[in-house]
Amino acid sequence: MSLKVELSHRFGTFALDASFEAPQGVTVLFGRSGSGKTTIVNAVAGLLRPDTGRIAVGERVLFDSTRRVWLPTHRRRLGYIFQDARLFPHLTVRQNLAYGRWFAQKAGRSEDSARVIEMLGIGALLDRRPGALSGGERQRVAIGRALLAQPQLILADEPLAALDEERKSEILPYFERLRDETSVPILYVSHSPAEVARLATSVVALQDGRVARQGSATEVLGDPKVTPLGPGGAGAVLETTVATHHPDGLTELQAGGVQLLVPQVQRPPGAHVRVHVEAQDVMLAIRRPEGISALNVLPARILALRIGDGPGALVQLDVGGNLLLARVTRRSATVLGLRTGQEVFAVLKAVSVAKDGIAGRGILPR
Numbered sequence: 542m543s544l545k546v547e548l549s550h551r552f553g554t555f556a557l558d559a560s561f562e563a564p565q566g567v568t569v570l571f572g573r574s575g576s577g578k579t580t581i582v583n584a585v586a587g588l589l590r591p592d593t594g595r596i597a598v599g600e601r602v603l604f605d606s607t608r609r610v611w612l613p614t615h616r617r618r619l620g621y622i623f624q625d626a627r628l629f630p631h632l633t634v635r636q637n638l639a640y641g642r643w644f645a646q647k648a649g650r651s652e653d654s655a656r657v658i659e660m661l662g663i664g665a666l667l668d669r670r671p672g673a674l675s676g677g678e679r680q681r682v683a684i685g686r687a688l689l690a691q692p693q694l695i696l697a698d699e700p701l702a703a704l705d706e707e708r709k710s711e712i713l714p715y716f717e718r719l720r721d722e723t724s725v726p727i728l729y730v731s732h733s734p735a736e737v738a739r740l741a742t743s744v745v746a747l748q749d750g751r752v753a754r755q756g757s758a759t760e761v762l763g764d765p766k767v768t769p770l771g772p773g774g775a776g777a778v779l780e781t782t783v784a785t786h787h788p789d790g791l792t793e794l795q796a797g798g799v800q801l802l803v804p805q806v807q808r809p810p811g812a813h814v815r816v817h818v819e820a821q822d823v824m825l826a827i828r829r830p831e832g833i834s835a836l837n838v839l840p841a842r843i844l845a846l847r848i849g850d851g852p853g854a855l856v857q858l859d860v861g862g863n864l865l866l867a868r869v870t871r872r873s874a875t876v877l878g879l880r881t882g883q884e885v886f887a888v889l890k891a892v893s894v895a896k897d898g899i900a901g902r903g904i905l906p907r
């Protein structure tokens with residue numbers, strides 16, 4: 542089942558004009574503040590009636606301006622996960638979950654509850670009230686409540702934004718399980734490239750109310766046109782497999798035609814691992830550098846150069862068939878004479894393992 546969205550809406554000078562399809566799995570709406578993410582989510586949720594357009598989940602039409610179809614929120618069969626868990630404070634976890642089931646079209650079977658409780662690891666919390674839960678636990682209960690409503694679509698609006706890094710890495714594996722074990726599409730709003738890298742099946746990059754690009758995390762995050770030019774944020778995703786584990790605690794990953802050395806990844810040789818390399822962690826050299834501590838020095842070719850208005854520039858690289866981004870200063874780009882097609886060396890200062898397929902593990906520390 543997939544979600545199809547075509548929307549046009551005006552708020553004063555802001556014009557939203559976006560079309561995309563969200564297949565099964567996690568589709569991340571990604572973009573700067575004010576690019577239109579929440580407006581889209583609100584339209585899909587039935588909280589905002591757009592000027593024109595059509596929204597459908599599979600064959601079910603939620604909104605169609607030409608046919609004057611507009612289903613109210615409670616008939617859309619949605620699971621909504623907000624930034625703050627929004628549990629009922631006076632109800633126990635068990636009662637909060639039952640509230641989700643109550644909204645299901647057919648009452649959910651008790652095996653469904655058991656499966657969801659097991660999946661989210663909240664069995665020990667059932668008799669507590671939200672006030673006695675950590676932020677991460679509350680968010681797990683909120684995910685459970687959304688799932689038990691037997692939704693046809695899950696909307697997650699920056700569900701991790703209010704959590705600290707530790708809680709984030711506690712919750713991310715549950716979203717991965719949700720992505721891998723349920724068949725409903727999940728529309729997920731995020732500002733965080735690390736979250737996108739880890740979770741996204743598909744990424745819709747929004748810019749000023751329009752879809753700048755849609756594709757896999759690798760395609761979208763590796764495109765310098767859609768990554769912000771401000772400090773931090775940009776980064777590429779590489780799909781790799783574990784080649785071998787070295788006795789000194791490093792793991793060698795095969796990424797297309799190149800090998801990467803990263804801190805040990807607890808996965809067997811042959812396992813698939815997604816890694817996230819932030820643009821600011823990639824340095825460029827026009828000759829192979831010697832005598833440096835960085836372990837990953839990779840031959841690369843410059844595919845594109847994007848010079849911003851500020852002091853920075855983003856360089857898109859082909860590294861053994863992978864797309865990688867490097868952030869350098871404009872001054873360095875000039876001094877090194879960087880140009881499209883040039884052969885250079887990419888020096889990776891840090892590589893985070895963004896997805897290792899094991900629930901319960903976070904992004905490796907640098």
Ligand SMILES: Nc1ncnc2c1ncn2[C@@H]1O[C@H](COP(=O)(O)OP(=O)(O)OP(=O)(O)O)[C@@H](O)[C@H]1O
Pocket residue numbers: 552553555572573574575576577578579580581
């Ligand atoms: N009810 C409203 N009335 C007028 N303008 C609005 C309204 N809601 C949103 N806007 C405007 O529409 C634009 C898009 O807002 P939206 O909240 O969708 O962005 P966003 O990408 O979700 O941003 P953020 O990441 O900050 O949440 C902004 O310019 C915002 O000011």
